[in-house]
Amino acid sequence: MSAVITGRDVVVVRDGQVALAASTFTVPEAAITAVIGPNGSGKSTLLHAATGLLPLESGTLEVLGKTPVEGRSDVAYVVQHMNVNPGIPMTVREVVSMGRYPTVGLLRPLSAADKALVNDAIALLRIEDLADRQVAKLSGGQRQRVFVAQALAQDHTILFMDEPLTGLDIQSAQTIDDIMHEEPARGCSVVFTTHDLEEARAADHVILVSGYVVAEGAPEDVLTSENLARAYGLGLLHPENTAGLGIIDDAHDPHHTHDHEK
Numbered sequence: 001m002s003a004v005i006t007g008r009d010v011v012v013v014r015d016g017q018v019a020l021a022a023s024t025f026t027v028p029e030a031a032i033t034a035v036i037g038p039n040g041s042g043k044s045t046l047l048h049a050a051t052g053l054l055p056l057e058s059g060t061l062e063v064l065g066k067t068p069v070e071g072r073s074d075v076a077y078v079v080q081h082m083n084v085n086p087g088i089p090m091t092v093r094e095v096v097s098m099g100r101y102p103t104v105g106l107l108r109p110l111s112a113a114d115k116a117l118v119n120d121a122i123a124l125l126r127i128e129d130l131a132d133r134q135v136a137k138l139s140g141g142q143r144q145r146v147f148v149a150q151a152l153a154q155d156h157t158i159l160f161m162d163e164p165l166t167g168l169d170i171q172s173a174q175t176i177d178d179i180m181h182e183e184p185a186r187g188c189s190v191v192f193t194t195h196d197l198e199e200a201r202a203a204d205h206v207i208l209v210s211g212y213v214v215a216e217g218a219p220e221d222v223l224t225s226e227n228l229a230r231a232y233g234l235g236l237l238h239p240e241n242t243a244g245l246g247i248i249d250d251a252h253d254p255h256h257t258h259d260h261e262k
Contacts, residue, residue, distance in 0.1 A: 002028070002029045003026040003028055003029065004027050004028070004029045004157065005050055005061070005062065005064075005158070005189075006025075006026050006027075006061070006062045007024060007025045007026070007046075007050075007059065007060070007061045007062075008024050008059055008060045008061075009022045009023070009024060009058065009059035010022070010023050010024070010046075010049065010056060010059035010061050011023075011056065011057040011058045011059050012042070012045050012046075012048075012049050012054055012055075012057060013057040014045060014054065018057075018211075019042050019045040019054075020042040020045045020046060020209075020211070020212065021211055022058075022212060023046075023059075023209075023212045023213035024213065025046075025207050026216070027158075027189060027205065027207075028189070028205050030184045030187050030188065030189055031189060031190075031203075031204035031205055032183075032184060032190045032202075032203045032205070033189070033190065033191045033204065033205040033206070034192060034193075034199060034202075034203035034205070034207070034219075035047065035191065035193045035194070035206075035207045036193070036194050036195070036196075036197070036199075036200040036206060036207070036208055036209070036223075037208060037209035037214075037231055038210060038231065041209045041210045042210075042211055043162075043193040043209050044080075044162055044193060046193075046207070046209060047160050047162055047191065047193060049061060049068065050063055050160065050191070051063075051070065051075060051077050052067075052069045052070035052072070053070055063075065063158065064157060071102065072102075073102035073103055073154070073155055073156075074155065074156055074158070075157070075158050075160065076151035076152070076154045076156035076158070076159050076160065077151070077159075077160040077161075077162075078144075078147050078148055078150075078151045078159070078164060079162050080162040080163045080164075080166065084135050084136045084143060086136040088136075089134045089136070091133060091135070092122070092127060092130045092132070092135055092138075092146050092149075093118065093122065093131045093132065095135050095146055095147070095150055096118050096146060096149045096150045096153050097110060097118050097153070099117075099118070099149075099150040099151060099152070099154040100114045100117065100118065102154055102155070103154070103155050120152075120153075121149040121150070121152040121153040122149055124152060124179060125145040125146070125148055125149040125152070125175060125179065127142065127145050130142060130146070140167065141168045141171070142172065144164070144168060144176065145172050145176065148164065148176055148179060152179070157187070157188060157189065158189045158190075158191065159180075159188055159190045159191070160191050160192070161180070161190070161191070161192040161193070162193050163194060163195070164176050164180070164192055165177060165194070165199065166194075166195070180192065181202075197223060200223060201219045201223060202219075203219060204218075205217065205218065205219075206222040206223060207222075208222050208223070208227055208231050209231070210230065210231035210232070214230050215227045
């Protein structure tokens with residue numbers, strides 16, 4: 001498969017500290033790529049660099065053959081926590097419609113074709129019944145579906161998602177997971193960060209990060225006990241069952257409280 005993202009010796013510095021040491025990696029076209037690693041390992045940093053939100057300290061990074069630029073119309077990005085200002089009573093439909101702004105422009109009215117794309121995105125995320133509700137009054141899972149719908153309404157070739165399933169109710173998580181696995185059939189490349197090994201194993205391509213890219217490739221080649229030990233440290237692994245190897249992480253603690261639909 002050809003690559004939509006190519007990074008060579010990429011180094012990213014945040015707040016005066018190296019957040020991602022020299023790393024070389026690729027993201028294949030029309031496939032699902034999981035970026036997995038422990039907290040603070042540089043997963044989100046890698047995404048921020050690819051979307052142009054963070055500059056490179058050194059190395060080269062090409063996204064669809066170009067240098068990453070923030071706000072480019074062919075890249076959609078769903079961050080882990082989207083701030084919702086309760087003082088701005090925007091409805092679900094209005095927020096999803098914002099996905100058309102990179103193509104149409106901020107002040108231009110949406111055409112019938114644009115409105116159809118918005119409606120399609122709302123239907124895909126199963127939030128038709130929420131379309132006229134204020135986003136600030138929705139549950140966390142519902143809001144996440146709204147922002148994924150906004151990304152889908154945008155003209156995009158790559159969909160970046162930062163921990164899209166963490167802390168969600170089952171219905172929202174399943175809906176978003178379904179969308180992620182349907183996007184490649186539409187020619188879109190999906191890149192998402194995760195702590196969850198099972199989510200990573202279900203991807204087509206995996207990038208294992210621990211301050212640098214430890215390994216990348218097919219899940220069965222990357223998610224080995226040896227690579228995971230390098231990335232996480234032996235104390236965080238369950239070596240008694242390599243086939244079902246698990247990782248202890250606060251975000252996926254079985255006692256972690258999840259946000260439920262209202």
